[in-house]
Amino acid sequence: MITNNLRAELFALRRRPGVLAMAGMWSTQVVVFAYLVPYIVYLTQGSSMAPAVAADMISGLLPEGAHYYVAGALPTFGGPVMLVIGALLATGDYRWGTLRTVLGRQSDRGAFLGGRFLGLLVALLPVATVTLVLGLLSSGVIAMVNASPARYGDVGVIALELGSLWLVMAAWGAVGFAIGMLTRSPVAAIVVGLLWTVLAENALALLANVVPGLGFLSTLLLGNSSNRLAAALGSEPITITGAFGAQPQGTPLLAVAVLITYIAAAFLVSHTALRRRDVT
Amino acid sequence: MPQVDMQGLTFGYRGRPVIEGLTLSFGTGVHGLLGPNGAGKTTLMRMLATVNRPSSGTLTVLGDPLRSEHGLRSVRRRLGYLPQTFGFYPRFTVREFVEYFAWLKEVPRELVNSDVDRAIERVGLGDRADDRLKTLSGGMLRRVGIAQAIVNDPEVLLLDEPTAGLDPEQRMDFRVLLRDLGQDNCVIVSTHLIEDVAAACTAVTLIDRGRRVFQGTPDQLIAAGDTDVGGDTPVERGYTTVLRAYRATT
Numbered sequence A: 001m002i003t004n005n006l007r008a009e010l011f012a013l014r015r016r017p018g019v020l021a022m023a024g025m026w027s028t029q030v031v032v033f034a035y036l037v038p039y040i041v042y043l044t045q046g047s048s049m050a051p052a053v054a055a056d057m058i059s060g061l062l063p064e065g066a067h068y069y070v071a072g073a074l075p076t077f078g079g080p081v082m083l084v085i086g087a088l089l090a091t092g093d094y095r096w097g098t099l100r101t102v103l104g105r106q107s108d109r110g111a112f113l114g115g116r117f118l119g120l121l122v123a124l125l126p127v128a129t130v131t132l133v134l135g136l137l138s139s140g141v142i143a144m145v146n147a148s149p150a151r152y153g154d155v156g157v158i159a160l161e162l163g164s165l166w167l168v169m170a171a172w173g174a175v176g177f178a179i180g181m182l183t184r185s186p187v188a189a190i191v192v193g194l195l196w197t198v199l200a201e202n203a204l205a206l207l208a209n210v211v212p213g214l215g216f217l218s219t220l221l222l223g224n225s226s227n228r229l230a231a232a233l234g235s236e237p238i239t240i241t242g243a244f245g246a247q248p249q250g251t252p253l254l255a256v257a258v259l260i261t262y263i264a265a266a267f268l269v270s271h272t273a274l275r276r277r278d279v280t
Numbered sequence B: 001m002p003q004v005d006m007q008g009l010t011f012g013y014r015g016r017p018v019i020e021g022l023t024l025s026f027g028t029g030v031h032g033l034l035g036p037n038g039a040g041k042t043t044l045m046r047m048l049a050t051v052n053r054p055s056s057g058t059l060t061v062l063g064d065p066l067r068s069e070h071g072l073r074s075v076r077r078r079l080g081y082l083p084q085t086f087g088f089y090p091r092f093t094v095r096e097f098v099e100y101f102a103w104l105k106e107v108p109r110e111l112v113n114s115d116v117d118r119a120i121e122r123v124g125l126g127d128r129a130d131d132r133l134k135t136l137s138g139g140m141l142r143r144v145g146i147a148q149a150i151v152n153d154p155e156v157l158l159l160d161e162p163t164a165g166l167d168p169e170q171r172m173d174f175r176v177l178l179r180d181l182g183q184d185n186c187v188i189v190s191t192h193l194i195e196d197v198a199a200a201c202t203a204v205t206l207i208d209r210g211r212r213v214f215q216g217t218p219d220q221l222i223a224a225g226d227t228d229v230g231g232d233t234p235v236e237r238g239y240t241t242v243l244r245a246y247r248a249t250t
Helices: A001-011 A017-048 A049-062 A065-097 A099-104 A109-145 A155-183 A187-212 A222-233 A252-280 B041-048 B068-077 B095-104 B110-124 B136-152 B168-181 B194-198 B218-223 B234-249
Strands: B003-014 B016-026 B029-032 B056-061 B079-082 B156-160 B186-190 B203-208 B211-216
Touching: A001 A109, A001 B095, A017 A049, A017 A065, A049 A065, A049 A109, A049 B186, A065 A099, A065 A109, A065 A155, A065 A187, A065 A222, A099 A109, A099 B041, A109 A252, A109 B156, A155 A187, A155 A222, A155 A252, A187 A222, A222 A252, B003 B041, B003 B079, B016 B041, B016 B203, B029 B041, B029 B168, B029 B194, B041 B056, B041 B156, B041 B186, B068 B079, B079 B136, B095 B110, B095 B136, B110 B136, B136 B156, B136 B168, B168 B186, B186 B194, B194 B218, B194 B234, B203 B218, B203 B234, B211 B218, B211 B234, B218 B234
Parallel strands: B029 B186, B029 B203, B079 B156, B156 B186
Antiparallel strands: B003 B016, B003 B056, B203 B211
């Protein structure tokens, strides 16, 4: 039953321009802001940097750093994009007034929501793959331009990065989906989601750092867990201003568990909202 | 055995009764559901579509009492429903929209394409199948709504104001479609357009303030008409006479 629902949602995704536009925007971000701009900075400012800093910078941009570099950019730059994708997917039926029609066609409302939620998770797999491929290609081009050797990590490491990228994207997307289901408005969901993940999470992380006994709080945050997973692959946290770039807390395994918990909790919240409020 | 059977059905919004102790049954054929604004027609349709659950009474659809989750799922698979307010995805084409609902309705994979094409042809939109929904008129959108409701050949088809927005020629075509659908299935049509009922329905049910006023054939409704009550057509006179007589007694 859920297979049909999943098929329906994947079919419908082709006609969701907002979702496709966000995925395209993220792909552009990867090429432009993760590779092109830093490489231009390296070319123009590298000689004035400390040698160790310049070496670190270029090693991330070359194929040898491709297995961790994009993962490092994901929590700060890609996470909010995935959150928006989740919110758009969840709120489409409220926006177009199609929920009643759709639910009237459903034999099982849980399967409907499950299909849509699963559709989001499945759809993020090609997004993660494209992200990784763009990273590998961009680093290859930089190696060529820079006349550096193109030494990629082995397949296992790259597969691990793909899995990590997908898990982080899925967790952020799922949170966006749940907020979308709660607010029923794409704009409200995006505003609430971004306020939470960008401001509230960082305020809580700051609190956890300064108040004794609250250190564990950091390990439960979406941003921290995403950064921790990226760090496990070898990345330093990549931030907008540097202010949010504190070293992530916890172990990689805990980070994976936290991210999976976010996904499961997001589904439960969405399901409860639909059952209690939107259907009888 | 009737496809739809309700005994003492009751439903209310925030303490205000909308359906009060309704006892009705519908079998194979086209059933017109008539009533003035606020009579409870849409609420009744929503209960039949399992969107709203009755406060009390029993509702049995296709032999399944709609109490358990299993019963609801079983019935929903065999229902078709066009709500009064019909939302749509503007960027979808007609074919994509109907196909999306075919998947949701668990139509077997190998039948999806043929069933979608057939549903679109039946509502006369074969030549617009690849047009985006945002480019269609209100009447065409209504027909798309009907196509999504019939794509899985439902045994019980619920159409809430299906002819709203259709032009006279489209309404005539729609009546032909209704008669066709009603040959083997139970079709319940809620409408204000009583000419459609007289022309296409095999049975008529008139409700007012959530109670049954009349159930019979269109000819019986027409026969009940009193020329003194006004109305331009025999069925209008029948409708008005029966309704006023009922109100006079309550």
